[in-house]
Structure formats: structure tokens, C-alpha cells
Amino acid sequence: MLFTRDLRVRDNPALAAACRARRVVPLFVFDDALLARSPNRARFLVDALADLRATLRGLGGGLLLRHGDPAEEAVRAAREAGAEKIFLAGDVSRYAARRLARLERLAAGERVGVETHPGVTVVPPGAVTPAGGDHYRVFSPYWKAWSAAPWRSPAPAPRRLQPVDLSDGAALEAIAERFAAGASPEPPEGGETAGRRRLRAWLRDGLAHYGDDDLAADRTSRLGPYLRFGCVSPLEVAAAARRDDGEPFARQLAWRDFFYQATAAFPGLGHTDYRPRRAPWHDDADALAAWREGRTGFPIVDAGMRRLLREGRMHNRARMITASFLTRNLLIDWRAGLAHFDALLVDGDLPNDAGNWQWVAGTGHDTRPNRVLNPLRQAARFDPDGAYVRACIPELAGVAAPLVHRPWELPAERRRGYPAPILDVRDGKVVSPAP
Structure with missing residues (x-):
């Protein structure tokens, strides 16, 4: 096995x-x-x-x-x-x-x-296909087919195994020392035991509130790493969500399957535009570095990027906001963003990550490829009192809403039509609102 x-x-x-x-x-x-x-x-x-x-x-x-x-x-x-x-x-x-x-x-x-x-996956790639095609290119019809598809029965767990008498050629401790050095300081605990514990808690306390994108409340399942490594069964998670009237969450699992079936049909999803883009990307190493480090000057963007650095995770709404900012406002190639996410996300998963990055960048499966997420409007809608920004950016901890969401430390040439910074930040701390 x-x-x-x-x-x-x-x-x-x-x-x-x-x-x-x-x-x-x-x-x-x-x-x-x-x-x-x-x-x-x-x-x-x-x-x-x-x-x-x-x-x-x-x-x-x-x-x-x-x-x-x-x-x-x-x-x-x-x-x-x-x-x-x-x-x-x-x-x-x-x-x-x-x-x-x-x-x-x-x-x-x-x-x-x-x-x-x-x-x-819940539904295997290729199990449902559109008439005359090898895979679904739009999610809505896929969701309908996915919901109607027969699901396999869960496989039984083994009751007893024979001892393994072959010699190991690798030690977990040595692998951890060599490859896990430099991990984020607050990673989640891995494994099936932790994953099933998290799943039980989520079904009991979180599923009913899923769909509220309040960034500070963070009502996400946090099951991503456990699904990515198969510590929990996506089929069992989806079945449990269905039983407990959790259709919005089941829909997200269908999105996961959607990108898997797209990757099976289009293996280059992680490095090739699914939908050809005509305009060139903007090459700006300084802007890319600022985005990676959470110092773009847009608090809602910087908050998401700093949480990613600290925890190796990011709320799905924050992923969309930060990805849109990189590709739509800074006009930087989505592949640069995907590479950064891939290096840090505990739940980094190529089909999902590439599919979502291309969706946001307008090169993927979005039926509205010119969609742009305005970071200021997103902040007002999903972090109305600024709690998320203040929790992620210590420099802004004492700034009240809505001031906390205004651009700060942003060079004029990077504003691209957004308001000038109105916070006076010196040595990494807010001194006072600028006049």
C-alpha cells in the first residue's frame, strides 16, 4: 500500500x-x-x-x-x-x-x-462530464451534475494488520530537521487524529454559521490541510455536510472537485493560462516583494499576507482579495502569486490553488473574466470594524474604523487611482493621522 x-x-x-x-x-x-x-x-x-x-x-x-x-x-x-x-x-x-x-x-x-x-476527491475526475466534452468549464452546470452524481460508499477501515518487518530508509526526525526548518511559527497539528477532531468540532460548532465571510470571526472549517493530505476523507466531510444542511460548505467541496476535473483534462493549469490573456503582465520586483511581505500600503491586503507568513494559512476571502490586488491592481502575473502561496500554505494544493488564481486573474474559469475586487470595498464589507486588520498588523492596532482601512505607506506611483495614504507611520508605528 x-x-x-x-x-x-x-x-x-x-x-x-x-x-x-x-x-x-x-x-x-x-x-x-x-x-x-x-x-x-x-x-x-x-x-x-x-x-x-x-x-x-x-x-x-x-x-x-x-x-x-x-x-x-x-x-x-x-x-x-x-x-x-x-x-x-x-x-x-x-x-x-x-x-x-x-x-x-x-x-x-x-x-x-x-x-x-x-x-x-468526493466525485472522481471524469465521473461526470458534459455532453460532447471531456470536462466542465463552468462551475454551475458542474455543481448540478456533481450534486446528482452517485457517491461511493465509505471504505471500511482495517481491523488488524500484520507487522512490517522491512527496514526503514528514512527517519521522521531527520526529515523534519532537514525540510521543516523555517516553517511558520504557528502551524496547525497534522494527522488523521487531529483532522477528525477538527471535523467533529466544525460539524458541531461551525457548519451552521458557514458562509459568513466576516474575516475577523473566521468561520472557516480549517480543514484545508487535512483534506490536502487526505487526513480526513473528502467524501465523509461532504456527506456529513449534506446531512447537517451544510449545502454552502458542500458547494466549496464541489469547487475543489471542479478544479481537479479541470486539471485532469488540462494538466498545465498550474503554469499555463487556461483562458488566453492578450495584455502583458507588469514586471515590478519591488511591488511583488511588498505584496509578499505585507507592506503594500493597503491594510486589508497586508493583513492577509502577514497572516500567511505567520500561520501558513489564509481565509478564503483574504486569498481572493490579495490575489486580485496582485493581478488586477499591481498587474503582476498570477504565477508569481501562486508560487508564493505554494511556498507557504499548509494546505497548498496545485489544482485548487492554480484554479483559484486563474479564476481571480481572469485567465481561468470565471465567466466574468474582467471582475476586479476593490480592496477598499472588500475591507468595508468583510472587516467592517477593522478587527481583522488590527489583529494582523500591530502597527494599526490602535487605529479605529473606518480609518484603519485607508491606504498607508503607499508610494504615489503605486496608488493607481486609490486615495493617498492618510496615516503617518514612522519606524513601523502609527504616529497620528496625517492631515
């Missing part, structure tokens, strides 16, 4: 299928190409694997850890164990497709079968 982005034992179809055999060897392979992309995700991954290993040991088995090329290590482990087949979850990224193709080629040389199973 080759774990990839399905780090759980509950409703794991690939694991359930593998466990029909007399003996199963659970395996995870660390790949430097993925570990090096984000210290925050590396930290979460180590937590998740430690939790998965403890769970599997509690079932009598264990988790074999290797470091290197996943296809090579999986085939090597299969050969050492005398395995006849390798099971894993199907995925849609270009990386996942290359990994599967290499795995199948190497396994065939050893006369070992390879079998993929669903589990990364």
Missing part, C-alpha cells in the same frame, strides 16, 4: 483493497522534489505520518518509510516483501501522472501489478 495524499485509515479505498490480501505492507516514500517546496507542508506531513504510523501500529502493523524516488522505492519494497500488487490513490497533477507511469513501467518489469483507487 503506497500512501501518497491519503494519510488515513478511515475511508481509504486503496488501503481497504490492499487489506483484502493475506498481508499488506504500508509504505510512504519521501520525495525531495515535494518536501523542498514548503517547510510548512513538510512540518504538517511529518506530523501526519507520525500519527498514521501510531494508528497502524495500534492495528498490529506499521508504516515503512523510505526516501527517494517513490516509484523505485515502491517497487523495491514490493520485491523485498514478495508482494504481487501495489495499491495507491489516483491523483490528477502532472507530478502524480508521471509518478504513476513510472511506477507501472518499473512494476511491470518485476511482474508486479499496480492498482489505483479513488479517495482524493
Whole structure:
């Protein structure tokens, strides 16, 4: 059983299928190409694997850890164990497709079968398609088809496993020390145990209030990292939301599936415009650096970017505001924003992140590609008393609304039609409102 982005034992179809055999060897392979992309995700991954290993040991088995090329290590482990087949979850990224193709080629040389199973999404990519097309390009008809599609039954968790008697080639502590150094100071705890605890709390206390985009209240599920690493089953989350009248939240899970089916059909979504753009992007290294560091001069933008730096997470509304500011106001290529998010987000997930960035930038699936989110109006609507800005930007902690949302420290050439700064900021602190 080759774990990839399905780090759980509950409703794991690939694991359930593998466990029909007399003996199963659970395996995870660390790949430097993925570990090096984000210290925050590396930290979460180590937590998740430690939790998965403890769970599997509690079932009598264990988790074999290797470091290197996943296809090579999986085939090597299969050969050492005398395995006849390798099971894993199907995925849609270009990386996942290359990994599967290499795995199948190497396994065939050893006369070992390879079998993929669903589990990364609620509705598998390709399960619903429009008449005359390979995938849905607009969300509304996809949502209708997704809602009407039959869902698979949750897979049973294993009751008992055989001990793993193969030698590890990787240590969690060494991986954490090498790749998680520099992680954000306030990351979430990884793993199926923490994910299911978060899910229970969300269903009990948060689902009924979902849909309120008040940034300070932050009534989001915070399940993103657990879905990204498969610590919780997206099918079980969606089914629970449906049971509890949580259609707005189920709709967001459908958006997640939507971008997965789009990526399966258009693998270049992470680096190629889905919808061609004619106008050139603006090259401004200083503006890009200011955006990354949360010092654009627009408090609502800077607040979101600083929270991202501190916690490796960001409210979905803040993601839209900051992405719109970069692509619509600074006119900087969405790929630069995607790269920054990918380096920091604990729940960084290429199909979702690329799909949403292109949606905001006007190169993706938005049916209104010229849509612009005015940061001042967004601030007034979703942070009316300024609590979110004050919590994220210490320099503005003592500034009252609506003054707190006005541009500050913004060079004239970057205002692009917005009001001049009206806060006098010296040495990182607000001295007084400027005249």
C-alpha cells in the first residue's frame, strides 16, 4: 500500500483493497522534489505520518518509510516483501501522472501489478462530464451534475494488520530537521487524529454559521490541510455536510472537485493560462516583494499576507482579495502569486490553488473574466470594524474604523487611482493621522 495524499485509515479505498490480501505492507516514500517546496507542508506531513504510523501500529502493523524516488522505492519494497500488487490513490497533477507511469513501467518489469483507487476527491475526475466534452468549464452546470452524481460508499477501515518487518530508509526526525526548518511559527497539528477532531468540532460548532465571510470571526472549517493530505476523507466531510444542511460548505467541496476535473483534462493549469490573456503582465520586483511581505500600503491586503507568513494559512476571502490586488491592481502575473502561496500554505494544493488564481486573474474559469475586487470595498464589507486588520498588523492596532482601512505607506506611483495614504507611520508605528 503506497500512501501518497491519503494519510488515513478511515475511508481509504486503496488501503481497504490492499487489506483484502493475506498481508499488506504500508509504505510512504519521501520525495525531495515535494518536501523542498514548503517547510510548512513538510512540518504538517511529518506530523501526519507520525500519527498514521501510531494508528497502524495500534492495528498490529506499521508504516515503512523510505526516501527517494517513490516509484523505485515502491517497487523495491514490493520485491523485498514478495508482494504481487501495489495499491495507491489516483491523483490528477502532472507530478502524480508521471509518478504513476513510472511506477507501472518499473512494476511491470518485476511482474508486479499496480492498482489505483479513488479517495482524493468526493466525485472522481471524469465521473461526470458534459455532453460532447471531456470536462466542465463552468462551475454551475458542474455543481448540478456533481450534486446528482452517485457517491461511493465509505471504505471500511482495517481491523488488524500484520507487522512490517522491512527496514526503514528514512527517519521522521531527520526529515523534519532537514525540510521543516523555517516553517511558520504557528502551524496547525497534522494527522488523521487531529483532522477528525477538527471535523467533529466544525460539524458541531461551525457548519451552521458557514458562509459568513466576516474575516475577523473566521468561520472557516480549517480543514484545508487535512483534506490536502487526505487526513480526513473528502467524501465523509461532504456527506456529513449534506446531512447537517451544510449545502454552502458542500458547494466549496464541489469547487475543489471542479478544479481537479479541470486539471485532469488540462494538466498545465498550474503554469499555463487556461483562458488566453492578450495584455502583458507588469514586471515590478519591488511591488511583488511588498505584496509578499505585507507592506503594500493597503491594510486589508497586508493583513492577509502577514497572516500567511505567520500561520501558513489564509481565509478564503483574504486569498481572493490579495490575489486580485496582485493581478488586477499591481498587474503582476498570477504565477508569481501562486508560487508564493505554494511556498507557504499548509494546505497548498496545485489544482485548487492554480484554479483559484486563474479564476481571480481572469485567465481561468470565471465567466466574468474582467471582475476586479476593490480592496477598499472588500475591507468595508468583510472587516467592517477593522478587527481583522488590527489583529494582523500591530502597527494599526490602535487605529479605529473606518480609518484603519485607508491606504498607508503607499508610494504615489503605486496608488493607481486609490486615495493617498492618510496615516503617518514612522519606524513601523502609527504616529497620528496625517492631515
